[in-house]
Every structure is written in structure tokens, then in C-alpha cells.
Amino acid sequence: MEILALYNYWVFAILLLIGLYAVIAKVNLVKRMIGLSIFQAAVFLLYISMDKVEGGTAPIFRSDVVGAVYSNPLPQVLILTAIVVGIATTALGLAVVVRIREEYGTVEEDKIKELDSDS
Amino acid sequence: MSVDAHLPILQIIVPMLTAPVVTLLRVPSLPWAAATAASLVAFSVALSLVGAVDTASPIIYELGGWQAPYGIVLHVDHFSALLLVIITGASSVALAFGKPSLDQQVGQERAPMFYAAWLLVVSGLCGMAATGDAFNLFVFLEISSLATYVLIAAGPDRRALMATFRYLILGTIGATFYLVGVGLIYMMTGTLNLEDMAVRIGDVADLRPILVAAGFITVGLALKAAMFPLHVWMPNAYTFAPHVATVFLAACSTKAAIYVLIRFDHVVFLPHLSEHGELTTGFLMPLAVLAFLVGSAVAVFERNLKRMLGYSSVAQIGYILLGVSLLSTTGLTGAIVHMFNHALMKSALFMAVACLAFRANSVQLPDIAGAGRAMPLTMAAFVIAGLSMVGVPLTAGFVSKWYLVLACLEYGAVGYGLAALVLIASLLALVYVWKVVETAYFKPRPAGAPELSEAPPMMLAVLWVMALANVWFGVNTDFTLGLAGNAARALSGMGP
């Protein structure tokens, strides 16, 4: 049961591996970008999981509530930053894919390799 | 408060805030001028920081006045000051050097964006060197990485795009691994401040997650540092990036990752994780040895000059990591000094190649035949920098090799073997440098090849400044060894 109690960490690990698999195994560049996004999202889950405090509520401080238990706000803030970084990475990656498509006319890596070896 | 007190933050925000301004400049050459000016300002800030740490080390700068460990602090000691000098210095000389080449390869239209990205790389790398906060470090790492992808993608060859894409994928995986590691440490210690982490790890009962975190952080940073066998992105990225961007990136981008690796190892992990020392040595040492043997050997057979130098960088990173893996003060001194010296020699070599490519429109070895006669100054500078890379006395390369070999000999029986391997790899370096020299000086220019002439004066002047710097820092080691020695002693806990 103890194993199941940590299920969100299992989800983190599984998502991390799914993402990594897609990044490595896929030939299509867009699919690899999707894999990369899953990979990053897994880490977001790790951070979100760790900030949960048993019985804690959203960390919004109100003077009229006394003795409330709050979740740790710091990882949430961190992961907000990480999400922004992730979006920037995805945007840049997709922009590069668009440029690749313009230059090569394809987004399949094996075809690109063929085109490069021809030239 | 005087300006002096704000030097650490100026280091980061001067290039960062200049970047958006640069994107707005639509007058030809103005983006370059603005970027160069910002870079030079950053360089002078770095030099003043070196002067400042000498008296009071380390400098702690609290962002927004929030105290550590609650706020983010910038932490500048001898090591980070040296790295800041490397980063801003490399950026400044590359920009001062490369205007004609960049005009040729990037063009005026894309220039504003390109120079903005360049400044963001500077800013991100400086941030990595200066920050004392693990998460803040991740953000700076990503700022520099994302901007670096832009620089590489600006290369004129379409293969630059695939090189960028591969680097982007691997770089993001590396950064994410680092983030996972930091997350695990935060779970166990509840802090992100590096110094505070070091203290609190001592109180953690179950060290296993920390050890896992160490693994994640090491692998992630090794990817960014292009450590063998995680270097696959690097030779192509260097090859297809604009020549001048390569000068800059080769000099400092991987160094920043190595710097972070060393900081984490020595500040956070080593004092409290008894297994970490053995693991670091056991993990880094074989890979470092493989790196300089395989990297040098591949470079010997490479006919594309830039890729050859790229593989040579794989080898040189191997030397640095070997010094790190010995876990001794001498080894660390050698590694840190080599970070600086390698930046000197590699930027000079890539500059010479950029000069050759500017005239020959090619970086293939056969196309530079006869360059010794047509471009004597360029080739002479290449020879000096090449000798420095081989490690000939009176050049900067000799100083770092000397320290590395000395550290190996201190290491005991295994060290003798390591020293021998270092020297064998130096011989390989000799072979690939010599291959270029021989082609340029002793092969006649093939019939029908375009005539070569000497590179523009500005490029030559900066190239020679760097070549002579290789000699200067080989003869006068006060600056480099002073900083590196202090940094190494501070890291190994012996006090400056």
C-alpha cells in the first residue's frame, strides 16, 4: 500500500520515461517535440506533488482565517517559471521545425538525413 | 551605495537589458555596435569583480534585499569571477573580431535578433556563474541555452537547423535532469540556496534521494558540458554555427556547465556524502580519459576544420574533467586553469579558422592549401594557438598540462598511467594541428582554387591579440594561477 500512496511519483516516473522514449525513438521531429513536452510536464508534476501538505489549503493568506494549514507555495512558483521556460523551449523547437520544413520540405529525420547525404 | 556594490547584478542585467534594445535597432551595423559595447561593459564589470573578490571574498549580493536562504543571492568568489572574465572576455573579443564575418554569414536583416540572442547568451552564462541559488541557476541555464540555439540556427548552411534541433532536444533533456535533481534536493532539505543546501544536507537522515539527485544533476550538466559520450550534439553545432558564434560558444558555453558541476560537487555533495567522492572519481575519470583519447583520435581523421576543433574541444573537456575527478587541490587548480587557457586557445584557433573561411569560403582542409603563403599572419597565429593546445612550453596550454600531469602523479600508481595517457593525447593534438599546418604551408594551392588574401585588419588584430594572449598567459601566470589556485583551495575547503 505504501507503494500506491506515492502514486503521483509513479506517474512522474512513467511520464518521464514515456517522454524520453518519444524523444529518442520517434523519427518525426514534431512528435519528438511532443515527447519533450511530456518529459518536461513530468517534472512539473514532481514539483507540484512535493508541495502538498497533508490537509493543506491553497496558500492564500487571509487575516480572518486563523490556524489554517497551507500547502508550500514555493514549488508552485518555481514550476510556474519552469512552465514558462518549457513553453519557450517548445516554441523555439517548433520554430526550428518550421524552418527545417521550409528548407527540406519534410520533418522526418531519416528523409532529412538522405537529403543531406545527397548534397 | 556606490556602483561597486551593485557589480554582481550589473554583470547580468547590462547584457540582458541591452538585448531588447538591440532588437529595435534597424540601422546597419548599429546592433553590432550596441552588442559589442554592452559586452565590453560586462567585461569591465567582470574585471572589477576580480579586483573586488581579491579583497573581500566572496561577494554576496542579495537581490531585492531579501536575505538568504529566503531570497535569491548572487555569490561571486574567485572561481565565479574567473568564469565571468572568461564569458564576457570571449564574447567581447569574438564580437570585436567578427563583424566582417558576421555580416557575410548572418546578414544585416537578421542582425538585430542575432545580436539580441548573443547578449542573452552572455547574460545567461553570467547568471549561471554568479548566482547562488539552484533554481535561479536553472533559469539562467535555460536563458543561455535557448539563446544559444538561436545563434547556432543562424548559420548559413541548412544543416545548422538539424544541428540546432538535436542540441535543443539534448540540451533540454540535460536541463530537465538538472531540474529533477534540484527538486529532489529541495524535497529533502527545503532550500534552494547552494550554501544553505550544503549545511542542511548534513541534517538529512536518509541520503539516498540526495545521491539520486547527485546522479541526475551530474548527468544533466554533463550533457550540457558535452562530456564524452554525451558530446554528440557538440561537433555539429560548432561546425554549422556562424564562425564567430563558434568562437564565442567554444570558449565558454560548456565551461559554464562544468563550473556548475564543480560547484555542486565540492560545495553541496562532497562534504556530506561519503560515497560521492568515489562515485565522482569512478564516473568521471574513465569518461574523461576516453574523452581526450577518443576526441583527439577522431579529430586526427577529421577533414572539416571546425568539426576537427569541435572534437578537440571534446578532448579538452576531458582534460578539465580529469582534473576534477582527481579530487585534489592540484587537480582542481589544473582543471580551472585549463578552463581559462582552453578558452584562450580555442577562441584563437576558431578565429583563425574564421579568417580562413572568410577568404576561402570553406572550412574543408584541402581548400586551405597554400594559405600559409597567402595569409601568413592568420596562419602564424594559428600555429601559436595550435602549439598552445599541444602544450608547448611558454604557451598557456603548457601551464595547465603541467598542473594536470602533476596532479596525476600525486594521485599514485594509477596516476602514472593517467599522466602517460594525457601526454599521448597531447601527441594526437600535435598530429591534428600539424595536419593543418602542413596543408597550409607546404601544399601548393590547387589550380583553379580562388585566390586567397589576408583577412581584414580588424579580424587580424583581434586574432593576434588572442594568439599573443596565449603566449602571455603561458609566461606570466600570476593572474590565472592566482585566481585558479584560490578558487581550488576555497572549493576543497582549505580557505583561500
Added chain:
Amino acid sequence: MSGATAIALALGIPLAGALGIAVTGRWANLRETVTLVTAVVLALVVWSLVPGVFAGARPELEITTLLDTLSIGFRVEPLGMLFGALAATLWIVNSIYSIGYMRGNDEKHQTRFYVCFAIAIFAAVGVAFAGNLLTLFAFYEVLTISTYPLVSHKGDAATIRSARVYLGILLSTSIGLLLPAMIWTYAVAGTLEFTPGGILDSLSGPAVGLLLGMYAFGIGKAALMPVHRWLPAAMVAPTPVSALLHAVAVVKAGVFTVLKVVVYVFGIDLLAGGGFSQWLVYLAGGTIVLASLIAMTRDNLKARLAYSTVSQLSYIVLGAALATASGVIGGALHIATHAAGKITLFFCAGAIYTALHKTEVSQLRGLGPVMPFTFAAFTIGAISIIGLPPFGGLWSKWYLALGALETGQLFAVTVLMLSSLLNIWYLLQIPFLAFFGRPSPDSAVSGVQEAPLACLVAIGLTSAATVALFFLADPLYELAARVPLR
């Protein structure tokens, strides 16, 4: 002039000369004048140091400190004085000869040739005056690299291949063995300064022998077998290069370094005490005999002389390996006497090539009457190398044999005797063939046809030197005897 100034000048003059030669390269006469003037001024400066060194002065010049106790600095002691004076003096003669040879053969890239030559002399002076092993190593490498363009001067594929062998062996031995040996020495002794009596007192046991081996093979320029291959390979260079550099400056820089290391790094007491250099005696002896035997089989004149040089260099290594006073003195003397003899032989080989374009020994049959002066000089040089009176070569062999007898090394004595016999065979055979052989019918040369005058003057000067070294050997001996052994 103070000692430090003289050292600085001795290093600066050839460099300034190289610059001057490069600038005046377009005007051949002016360029050659610059070369000669540089050579003469350098010799004067170097000789100005001699009286002081004789009187016991040790002029010093410290350039900079690299790390901790490592520095780039110079210190003139008797051994270095001898080598420096030799290289500087012979450069004058060789420059005269070069002018005749290069013009006579209408060689290309003459400016590059003279520039590199001046840099090589600069490096040789640096090696001679080096005050510590690191400085010596730095100049040793400069010497290797600056001579590469000279060796590959011709520029065709075969020449470049040979030049690669030359550079490959010299650089890989120095970086692969000499450098680690040096770092090891530094790790043990904490210094690399040349100190009378040596600096390796704390080293003992087989490690001494191993370190000596790393030095002996690491100093590839000493051409100890099996790292001698570069010397025959270097013979593709124009003859003036072979004459001054591969009979004097480069190879002597090698054996000079061996002597320096034995005397000032190990100290002969350390070597003699444990018998750690015994294997080196055998190896040097083996090289002497083997190289002589190979020389006998070589028909190409320069290749034969090259193997003769390999053999003669091991005399000096042998002298060092004996680790006695007589051995060291004999070795030091041999640096000078062999230089005079061998440079004469090479000058003659170059003169023959310039005048008649003959390169093989068998082609020289009956050519004595055509080039009487050259072949007479060749005979003188050969006899000096064999070690017969009244030529300088006698004295060095004398002291080497004395050193061998003192230590009771019958092996070494036998080698010396045997080698002299072999020398007679393969060196005297050449003038013998020239004077008494029947000319081959296809080489229809008649009348006297000598090389250009500049060449003859140079040949005359060096063969006179071999005689002078016999009668005026005393100052040379005195200098060599002033090498502090303890």
C-alpha cells in the same frame, strides 16, 4: 658588457637577424649581408663570455617565473659555453658556405631558408645557455620546429614524408618521454635548476635507471638507437642544413642535453654509485657499432655520413654513461672535435653535389683529380673523425678511452677500438675511390671543376679547424675540465 646583457644579446641577435633577413628578403645581396653580419656579431658576443666563464664566473639572466619554482632563466656554465661558442662560430662558416651552395644550386625559398636558420641558431644558443631543464626543453622544441621547414625545403612528396618522420620522432619522444621525465624530476626534486652534483638525491633504486631511460630516449636528438631514424630522414634537406644542423646544432643539442642531465640533474655520483647507467653504456656501445655497420652499407654519401653521425653521437652518450670525470670531459671534447670534422665532410658532400651533382659514393670513383681540394679536405675530416693525429678527433677519443679504462669497462674500450676500424673503412673508402679508382666511362668530366669559391673558403676554414683543435686543444680541455661534477 655584463654577463646578463651578453646573454640577452646572444639570444636577441639571431632573432633580430631573422627579422632583418625576412625584411630584406627581396634583395639577395643585402639579405646575405644581414646573415653574415648577424653571425659575426653573435659570435663576438658569445666569445665575449668565454674569459669570464674561464675565470669561474657564471653569468645569469632570469626572464620570468612561470609557476612556483619553475622559471625561464639562463646560466652560462662551461659545458654550455662550449656548445654555444661552437654553434655561434660555425654559423659564420656555414653562412659563407650556404651562400655558395644555395646560389650554386639555384634553390627556391632562400629567404625562408635563412630566416629559419637564424631561428634555429637562436634556439641552439638558448639550449646552450639554459639555466634549468624547463628552459632547455622550451628551446629544444623551438629548435625542432624551426628546422622542419629547412628539412622539407624541397617541398616534394618524398621530402615531406621524410620531414614528417623527422618531426614525428623528435616531437613524440620529447613530449612522450622527456616531458614526463621532467615532470617526474620536478615532482621528486621540487626544482628543475641545473645544480652541480645533481638534484635527485632523494631518488634511489631502479627508479633512477628508469628515469635515465626516459631521458636517454626522450632526448631524441641524441639519436640513440632505436630513436635514430629521424637523422637519416633529415638528409633530404639542403646540405648546409645537414652540415650545421644535423652534424652540429641539432644533434649536439641532443647529446649536450644528455650530458647536462647526467651532470647537473642526476649527478655522476648517483649514477656511478648504483651502476644505474651501465645499461646505457651497452646501448651506446651497441649504437656505435651498429650505426657504423649500417653506414658501411649505404651508398648515398649523405646517408652514410648521417649514420656515421648517429654512431659518433653515441660516443658522447657513452662518455656521459661512464659517469666519470674523463668520460664527461671526453664527451664534451667530442662535441667540438666531431663538429669540426663532420661539418667538413658535409661541406665536401655539398660541394660535390653543387659542382658535379653526384650523390652516391659509387659515382665518385676517379673524381679526385676533378675536385682535388674538396677530396683532400674530405680526407682530413675523415681522419679527424677516425681519431688519428694530427687532428682534433684524437683528443676526445683519448679521454673517452681513458674514462672507459678507469672504470674497467673493457666492453667500452673494445667498442671504441672496433668503431675506429670501421670508421677507417667507410670514411676513407670515399677519398680512396676518388683518387685511385678508375673513372666510370659515362661520367666524362675532365679538368678541375670545383664548387663555388664561398664553399671552398668554408671547407678550408673547417678543415683547418680540425688541425687547430689538435694543437690548441688545451683551452678546450681546460674548459671541459671546469665542468663542476660534484
